[in-house]
Amino acid sequence: MKKIFAIIMMGLLLVACSDENESARTPVASATISETELEINQSAQISFTGVADQVVVWPGDEGHSYANRKAGDTGFAMNKGHFSYSYSVPGEFHVVVVASTYDTYMGGSLSSDTIAFDVVVKDDVTTIDRVYSSITPNVYYAELLEESSDWVLRLPSKQVYNNREVTLKAEKQRLSFDIESDSSKIYVDDVLWTAKTYYDLTKTHSIKVESDFGSVRDYKLYTLIYPEFTSVSLNGVDGVLVRNAFNQDALTYQFTLPEGTDKRNLTLLYNINANVKFYINGSEMQSGAAIDLTQGATYTLVTTAPENSRVKATSIITFEIL
Known part of the structure; x- marks a missing residue:
């Protein structure tokens, strides 16, 4: 009986395999x-x-x-x-x-x-995707102005590093470029760019990209320093600049004024470089004007490249009374 059952099962298995083996x-x-x-x-x-x-x-x-x-x-x-x-x-x-x-x-x-x-x-790539400079402890990225081939790299005069201010030496820094081609050649002021070369970032540079296919595209790289007051005072008291370690365009000026000073009526005196202007809520403000620090106004310093009015760097200013 067991032998008959085994034969039947083997036959069923062979039939099943035959159906699947197409x-x-x-x-x-x-x-x-x-x-x-x-x-x-x-x-x-x-x-x-x-x-x-x-x-x-x-x-x-x-x-x-x-x-x-x-x-x-x-x-x-x-x-x-x-x-x-x-x-x-x-x-x-x-x-x-x-x-x-x-x-x-x-x-x-x-x-x-x-x-x-x-x-x-x-390989006909001449488009630069990013321009930047790695300056310890930060990486600074340039901005490509709309509808142009002008890049603007904005740098601070000093960085906060290990809780102290360190002067940023823009005269000797490396540049980096991101481009979707390993064959395209980049020239800085008509000299072939290398990642190890130091460049003077206080100057405007001509950038040229030549593709493997032979196409050429020209760019300009402008570098601006975020503007600062050369001197600033409220009611005759000089301000002390406190930098932000993370937001390089955020500058806080602290003033130690007598207790009870009326923040609604303060006299602001300042000196700035010739290509810098000071604005309150978008309107230019002259030295010697009265300001009201209780109104929550927006204060900015704006520097403009002499050779290109579209190239600007803006610092956001905060006045803090201690």
């Missing part, structure tokens, strides 16, 4: 690619429309060449029939899409079909 379909490598002429870091989309149990894309760049697969190069499995890829270097690349099918039982009888595209990638 032969592989014939693979059809049918696909489209959105672009065959790209710039570096521009994505191309590949859409698969054929027949396959698995689709692998070989982009053709270093480490992903179908021709070198036996030497260890690898492809990328396509997910849900779509694949996106971009190249970080220029050149000509042979893209191969491999469609594979296999038997459902143990994955046997693998069959494959391929389709290929030739992609040309050119």
